Amino acid sequence: MSKFQNQVTIIYQKLYDLYGPQGWWPLINLNSTNPYKTGAIRGYHPGNYDLPQERKDIYEVILGAILTQNTSWLQAENALLNLNELNAIVPEKLLGLDDEILKLAIRCAGFLNQKSIYLMEITRFFIELDGRVPTRKKLLGVKGVGNETADSILLYAYKQAEFVVDTYTKRLFSHLGIVDENIKYMELKELFESNLPKDTSIYNEYHALIVEHAKRYYSKKPYGVDDPLKSMLID
DNA sequence: AACCAGGACGTGA
DNA sequence: TCACGTCATGGT
Structure with a gap:
């Protein structure tokens, strides 16, 4: 050793x-069977490695991975909550969102001009995947996805063993x-x-x-x- | 009031 | 390849 x-x-x-x-990874809308829904650990699901399961939750993790780049998770979460209010944590809905409205929603997470583009790019990519697990190389080809974000998406959205x-x-x-x-x-x-x-x-x-x-x-x-x-x- | 936050990209050497 | 500037808001 x-x-x-x-x-x-x-x-x-x-x-x-x-x-x-x-x-990890925290989800803003856990199903009602999850006990960790409120308070300081809202969205976290300690000991449960089966999440995310649903398409909506996988997509949410991906959005969060972009939003939290060089930004505290609290602010990324606020941005996600704003998007959720717009019912925009749905790929097709987010793509149809007005640019200024999207920027306003994610403003709190900083880098709104870049991240609004990145969110659109990764969303198109996600739709093209049509449920398949992306390769690391393909992910890195998406503008806004670097090494850490690619690995975060693979590990926390797709449960792939990527450190x-x-x-x-x-x-x-x-x-x-x-x-x-x-x-x-x-x-x-x-x-x-x-x-x-x-x-x-x-x-x-x-x-x-x-x-x-x-x-x-x-x-x-x-x-x-x-x-x-x-x-x-x-x- | 500087410094940091669950980084990535574009540029020029 | 690699160092460096830029992106932006919000909390401490």
Whole structure:
């Protein structure tokens, strides 16, 4: 067992012990059988890895993946709620939306000019898919979909075992001295994927746990102050 | 009042 | 390939 494999496994277990299952990806309209519908964890569904199922929910995850780019999830969620008020979390409806109305709805998530275009692009792509699971390469061909968004869509909308790397992932693991701070997206992604079981639910939890942990200890500088992970890295 | 948020794209070297 | 500027609103 490599040192990296050892570290990522231990860190995953530690984060899971600290925060528990995260219930990603949050959905604004869960069916009534889901207990996590209100309050601080609205939309999250911890322990349930079968979501999303319905076309509408898959589409919602995709929209959220675009909307949350370089933006807090709270604002992305507000944008989704606005779209939902317009009954626009339906591909055909969103395509027919007036440009100014779309921008007004997603304004709170920032980058409204770019994201309005991106949402239209990914929506056309989604309709063409006609229910099929997209390849990573095809997703990357859509304007507005980069590495992280592609992996987020594949993992959280389509339940494909694609590990999601984000700035928090890089920041956390480089700060802990596990990888170089200049490591490339694909390098870090492959490092995780080759050292973890190819398991969708584990990829799902791990990325969500990294975000939860990094929000607490790696949002403001200096990074990593009081990070409880540090005390376990003495090997 | 600067800094950051669950990034991606276009440009020029 | 790679560094760098740009995109934009809202919270802390």
